[in-house]
Each structure stands twice: as C-alpha cells, then as structure tokens.
Amino acid sequence: MNIILCVKQVPDVTEADIRIKKDGKDIEKEDLEMVINEWDNYAVEEAVRIKEKYGGKITVITLGDEESEDVLRRALAMGADEAIRIDEEGFEGSDPRGIALGLYHVIKDLPFDLILTGAQSADMGWAQVGVLLAGMLNIPYATLAVQIEIKDKKVIVKRELESNTFENVELPIPSLITIQSGINEPRYVSVLGIRRVRKLKIEEKFLDDLEIPPDKVGEKGSIIESMKLMPPPEGKGAEIIEGSIEEVCERLAQIIKEKGGL
Amino acid sequence: MILVLAEHRRGELRDVTFEMLSLAERISKESPMEIASLLLGGERGFIDKLKDFCDRIIFVDSPELKNYSPEPYLEAIKKAIDATSPKLIMISHSSFGMDLAPFLSEKLSLPLITDCVDVSLKEGRLATLRQIYGGKIFSEIRLKPYERYLVTVRPGTFEPEIREKRSASVMEIPFQAGTYKRRFLEYIEEKIEDIDISSADIIVSIGRGIGKPENIPIVQEFADEIGAVLACSRPVADKGWLPKSRQVGISGKTVKPKIYLALGISGSFQHQVGMKNSKTIIAVNKDPKAPIFNIAHYGVVADMFQVIPVLKEKLKK
Numbered sequence A: 001m002n003i004i005l006c007v008k009q010v011p012d013v014t015e016a017d018i019r020i021k022k023d024g025k026d027i028e029k030e031d032l033e034m035v036i037n038e039w040d041n042y043a044v045e046e047a048v049r050i051k052e053k054y055g056g057k058i059t060v061i062t063l064g065d066e067e068s069e070d071v072l073r074r075a076l077a078m079g080a081d082e083a084i085r086i087d088e089e090g091f092e093g094s095d096p097r098g099i100a101l102g103l104y105h106v107i108k109d110l111p112f113d114l115i116l117t118g119a120q121s122a123d124m125g126w127a128q129v130g131v132l133l134a135g136m137l138n139i140p141y142a143t144l145a146v147q148i149e150i151k152d153k154k155v156i157v158k159r160e161l162e163s164n165t166f167e168n169v170e171l172p173i174p175s176l177i178t179i180q181s182g183i184n185e186p187r188y189v190s191v192l193g194i195r196r197v198r199k200l201k202i203e204e205k206f207l208d209d210l211e212i213p214p215d216k217v218g219e220k221g222s223i224i225e226s227m228k229l230m231p232p233p234e235g236k237g238a239e240i241i242e243g244s245i246e247e248v249c250e251r252l253a254q255i256i257k258e259k260g261g262l
Numbered sequence B: 001m002i003l004v005l006a007e008h009r010r011g012e013l014r015d016v017t018f019e020m021l022s023l024a025e026r027i028s029k030e031s032p033m034e035i036a037s038l039l040l041g042g043e044r045g046f047i048d049k050l051k052d053f054c055d056r057i058i059f060v061d062s063p064e065l066k067n068y069s070p071e072p073y074l075e076a077i078k079k080a081i082d083a084t085s086p087k088l089i090m091i092s093h094s095s096f097g098m099d100l101a102p103f104l105s106e107k108l109s110l111p112l113i114t115d116c117v118d119v120s121l122k123e124g125r126l127a128t129l130r131q132i133y134g135g136k137i138f139s140e141i142r143l144k145p146y147e148r149y150l151v152t153v154r155p156g157t158f159e160p161e162i163r164e165k166r167s168a169s170v171m172e173i174p175f176q177a178g179t180y181k182r183r184f185l186e187y188i189e190e191k192i193e194d195i196d197i198s199s200a201d202i203i204v205s206i207g208r209g210i211g212k213p214e215n216i217p218i219v220q221e222f223a224d225e226i227g228a229v230l231a232c233s234r235p236v237a238d239k240g241w242l243p244k245s246r247q248v249g250i251s252g253k254t255v256k257p258k259i260y261l262a263l264g265i266s267g268s269f270q271h272q273v274g275m276k277n278s279k280t281i282i283a284v285n286k287d288p289k290a291p292i293f294n295i296a297h298y299g300v301v302a303d304m305f306q307v308i309p310v311l312k313e314k315l316k317k
C-alpha cells in the first residue's frame, strides 16, 4: 500500500493576539509558532498505521517555504519514508485550486494506492484541497474519515456526518481520503526522533519544474480579486466580570445560583 | 437565478436548506433574481415543505440520489445547471457540502468559496464574508467576474425564515444513473451507554485548555459539587479524555441547559452550533480575544485552574 500524504504548516493562534498586516491581506506570523495542521497530524498517523499493517511506502508532500521542512521532518520521524517540498515561490496568493494544482503536478507522476490529506486546515479553513486534488487526478474520494478499513483492494471509509451519525462508503484503490480529527491517537514525536531523520534528503520542486502555466497559480490564477482581513465585528459580547479572583468568583457564584436555580 | 441545493438525510429535510433559502431571499432583494430549490432524490413530500420558500423547485428523482454520493450528484446537478443557468449555487458547509462542493467546482469549473457567513451579489459580482483562524479573524472577499459562482454556507448562521411567501412551480428532470466508483453502504448511529448531557440543567464543559487528562478530576469534582454534568469540546473527545457522548457541537450533541460553563473552550462555530441556545453561557478563557466571548453572556478572562477552586468554595456555602 503506497501512500501519498499531503500536509502543511500553520501558525498556532489558539492563545495568540493576532495582528493583521497593514495591507490587510494576511496576519503577522513572525511571533507565532508554526505547527503541523491538526488534521494533517491525524493523517500522518493514519498513513503510518496503514503502512505498519500492509507494508508499502509513504511519501509526504508539502507546499511551503523552507521553514515548512519542519512538518516534513516530523512526518518522517513518525514513519514516512520520503519527503517532497514544493517551493512556495510563485504560489503566493493562490486560491485552494492553485495549491491543489501544485500538488497535482507532482503527484501525477508518482505511483500510489492511497492519498491522505487533512479534512481542512486550521488557518484558512477552506476544506477544499483534498477533494480538488482527487478531481484533478480523476480518482474517487471520501472526506471526513474517522475510520479506514482495507479489504481486498477496496477501502471502507467511515465518514463523520452531523449529530453523532456516520456513514460507510466504499472506495476502490487508488483513491483519496481526507482525515477528520480523532480518527486515531497520533504518536508522540520526540526531539530525538526528529534528530534521527535530520539527514534524510528532502526533494525540492519549483514552479518552473512543474509545467504549470504560471497564470494558473498565485494571485493571477486565483478566483479572488481582493481579500481584506479584519478583527471580528464588535457584537453584544459577554459582560466581562473583572476584579480579583475572589471578587470574580463571588459574582460567578451568584450568577450560577440565580440562573441555575441552585 | 439563485439555485439552493436542498439537503436531506434519512427522510428528513435539513434546517440548513431553509437557512440558505432565507439568505437567497436577502440576496435577491439587492439584485432581483428568481430563487430555485434543487431537490435530488428525497421524498415528494419535501416539495410541499419547500414551496413557500422559492419560485421554482427542480426535482431530480432516482434511487441513486436517495443517499448522497458525489458522482450521481454531479451528473444531476450538471443537468439542473444546464436547465436553469443559475448565477449562484448554494450548498451547505456540512459533511455533505464539504464532500460535494469542491468536486463540483473542479468538474464543472465553478469558482467556489467555502464556509461563508455572508454572501452578496453586486452587479453580478460575488462578495462573501468568512471567518478564519478559528473565528478570530474575519475575511472579506471579492471575486473576479464569472458567469456563475458556487458557495457553501455555514450552517446555523441564518434564520430559517423568509419575509415573503412564494409559490414554487415544479420542474422534473429525468435522470439515467451511470456506474460509479464510490458506493454508499450504510448509515451508522453510535449508541454509547452514558448519561445524556442534553437533559442536564447545568453543564460544565471543558476544552483543549484543560491541558492534560490528569486535570480532569479537578473539574469533575467541581461539577459533582454543584450537581452539574461534565461535557467537552471536540479535542477532548478526540484524545479520548472524555467519551464521545460528552462532546458538544455540530458533530456531537446539541444542549440547551440553564447554565453552560465553558472552561478553556475557544468557541469555534462547530462548537457554538451545539450550545449557543443555552439560557446562560459563562466562559472562562485566558485569551480575551477568544470567540466564545462573543456569544457568552458572562465572561472571565483568567486561568480556569485559578477560578475553579475558589468558585467551588463559594458555591459550597
């Protein structure tokens, strides 16, 4: 079972005070820690588990800048065998289709049985790249997988729907699956583990190598004319209770007693 | 024309269909246009439910369309587009739309913007509003000019109501199923033996801010003390720290307790869908910019582990 794995790096913004760049097109990322996209981490683990069971090779691919090699090394440390980085240059300002096109032009020449991607990414949250890629490669796909079972050249994918409901769908091989969080428990990656794969070579690809018409990617190829980022509009919002922990809790206790009928 | 793809599953038309039709009505106020519902498979009875909400219903019926699968849906939607030439096509940003929309976009060359919380058409150009970075930033998007646009709309964003009643005419399009590579097998509903959080009066809910499983007893004891039930956001259930039956949100449970106390939960839309109708929402979060504060009634910007012991004491008395 040869697997191609698409991953990306995203800034961790959970507790960050995000600042928007002056041109309004992006956020300031300098002070933010870059991490593997949560959904992709589950995808890496799933690929490694499939490999452990059925053998084969995992090729992990990212499209990003040099720093994004970190997520590739991380995937190698978890059990991927080969890594490819498609350099970001020329892809800046791409819409999801532009990114999928970059991945497509590398993947189309590789042998594979399965492609795994995260269901979405934590930054822009388009949830498009995996399915677009399947469409370009003309292979069947299923999104939001929470369980994958391989049986006689067929894959049964359990998809997560809403309200604790799921569906099983059957895919032939080759096919593409996007991974939902919680599908497995991703293994821990130690610093030592990453150091061990430090010397593995990461193959690099550049836009010029890929025979993609340059007007199909980047801002030129994007369906988006302009994008303006802004802080959320000031809504009604919560009444923020201020004071010392003592005071705050006194008030909270009052509210809970009153509204909860304690 | 605005074409809204009706969403249904297991004999039920889903609310988000009407939410999209209400958004369509608003868009058509600014740029006058017919509104049509596209019903693929499903039950004939759905037609009556949709009639008041649109000018046309396009019905494509076939056993292959009863349960969603992308390939027959693509073929049916292509037929409907050819027959109606819509300017804008709307699908829900649900497990259904997330699966289908990018496929349509690729196969039918439709420019697609996913997960919109607002959509407008001015002089034939699409503009949308999205939330990015877990809802901490908004992004206003204007698209280049195209003949046709495709959007997915975030569920739970619009009221499923319209201002003016319409009366739809029905058009049926015949459908000849082909052979497809992906096959729907079955639905599965997981029954887990556990308490039902949706019937609790007071819910104490923990998010990723809980940090590690060793911290859960601290909150469990607090919840027990005040007679509350312990629930969680998705990452806590994903990691197996609490059972899946405790997860609140779009893919978990919907709850409406008297009090929902959110501890270390950022407030993503998928979480909000499951708890925003709680009578009183109290949020404790270290980050003053956490989106949960936009929907909470009361907020405390603090470390939950400093708050819990003191609050527990206060409630004991």
Ligand SMILES: Cc1cc2nc3c(=O)[nH]c(=O)nc-3n(C[C@H](O)[C@H](O)[C@H](O)COP(=O)(O)OP(=O)(O)OC[C@H]3O[C@@H](n4cnc5c(N)ncnc54)[C@H](O)[C@@H]3O)c2cc1C
Pocket: A014, A015, A119, A120, A144, B134, B206, B207, B208, B209, B210, B232, B233, B234, B235, B236, B247, B248, B249, B250, B251, B252, B253, B263, B264, B265, B266, B267, B268, B269, B270, B271, B274, B284, B285, B286, B287, B290, B302, B303, B304, B305
């Ligand atoms: C298809 C789909 C379905 C989904 N369904 C659901 C669903 O049903 N339910 C759901 O919840 N999510 C769901 N999600 C996931 C959702 O997108 C978010 O990833 C998730 O809700 C985030 O959970 P969180 O708020 O606990 O974590 P985070 O977003 O990581 O937030 C953690 C918060 O804790 C705060 N914090 C950290 N430490 C402390 C501390 N000591 N004291 C106080 N505050 C602290 C941080 O400031 C932060 O705001 C779904 C996603 C997808 C794609």
